[in-house]
Amino acid sequence: MKEFLLLLKKGNKSALLAAIVNAVIAIIKGIGFSMTGNVALFAETMHSAADTANQLFVFSGSALSKKAPTDRFPNGFGRLVNLVLLGAVLIVGIMAYETIVEGIHHIIHPTHSSGLTITLVILAASTVLESFVLYKAMKEINHELGIQPTGFAVVTQAMANMGKAKPATKLVFLEDTVATLGGLLAMAAVIIAYFTPFHQAEGIASVIIGLLMFMVVGKVFLDNAAGVIGESDEEMEDKIGEMVMNDPDVKDIQALTVVKEGEDLHVELEIELDPSLTVAQADDIKDRLEEKIMQENGVTDVIIELDEDDGIQKWAEDHKKSDLIEK
Structure with a gap:
């Protein structure tokens, strides 16, 4: 047990922070959806729930991969983080599928959602929190590469060097980029659906958010499949x-x-x-x-x-x- 706790201290800090923040966001969004029935808010609830589970897997995997080699596993546990991430993306894939299905249902059978103010407040607060985690992930990418940019260069350098980041940090960066974009898209869809007859906007936003989640699944799967096999640098x-x-x-x-x-x-x-x-x-x-x-x-x-x-x-x-x- 003591060894396990020591390993957890070596886990990816960006993933742990993202998991905690997304858990809070998922609960808030879930309460908001139960009060308003807003489909865009449902999509964002599923997204945040998937991110929470995924990033907990990432944190655990990155920590356990630091375990010292044993007689049974003399090459160590470095590739464990890749295996864990391959399993974690399945969760995101399932959530993405549910998000798309719900979005299509709302496009076919559009309804007028209530609670504009509470929906926008929840989405705006969530987007701010997601962007905070995204910025921390950007700083972590730069830190891993030994560079210390300031100002807006933190963003540009992180985006330019994202491919060189550690698997766990890269996943957090990708997920929170999609989460931030998804929050902005959901807010736009809610406003359009509320003030115009185009109630399908929320369903369309839900489908787009689900597709963005699938893009993360594909990227992470390919990267970590290569890591499991043993990719050269x-x-x-x-x-x-x-x-x-x-x-x-x-x-x-x-x-x-x-x-x-x-x-x-x-x-x-x-x-x-x-x-x-x-x-x-x-x-x-x-x-x-x-x-x-x-x-x-x-x-x-x-x-x-x-x-x-x-x-x-x-x-x-x-x-x-x-x-x-x-x-």
């Missing part, structure tokens, strides 16, 4: 490769792979050295490179193999071919 491979090749004692790189396992990066490197070096000298080079690579963000372990220089520049040639293919 090409950008980090290039960065580490350049760092290693700049070392004066390294003649060439035979092989380099950087594999993502959840939030961790595992590096395997095979380098060529001058065959005249002593074992002690080669070992010092290996230790120096391990220390440098371990300083990179997200790298948790490094395996380096040594080989003698064969006089053929494999790394430079391979990268020259890759650049030509990209061009």
